[in-house]
Amino acid sequence: MNNTDFIKKLIFRSSHRGTKEMDLVLGGYFKKNYNTLSDKELVEFEKLLDFSDKILTDYFVMNKTNANVNGFEIVKKIKNYLEGQ
Incomplete structure (x- = not known):
């Protein structure tokens, strides 16, 4: 899987969690910040x-x-x- 596919997978998983709260928290964070994350942070996420x-x-x-x-x-x-929200 190339990096673009991996990012798309994480965007989908983080914004389709099952609860609206976690969709907003994790999906919102990831969509705004994925391009600033290191490879290690992407794996942690x-x-x-x-x-x-x-x-x-x-x-x-x-x-x-x-x-x-x-x-x-x-x-x-x-x-x-x-905290910045």
Whole structure:
């Protein structure tokens, strides 16, 4: 898969999550920032998408801690994006 196909896949997965909240958080972040992310961050973002909407909503919207989610560097960038909204 070339980089363009990979990006398209991540755009789709991040904006078709199953809950509107996570579509807006993850899809919104990724669509605005994918071109600034390193290859490592793109891979981390893909792994982050494997978490359930419940876990991610609790983490990003309800501000509940989760050691597994917190271990991703990309999470800091997403949180900064949300604080700027």
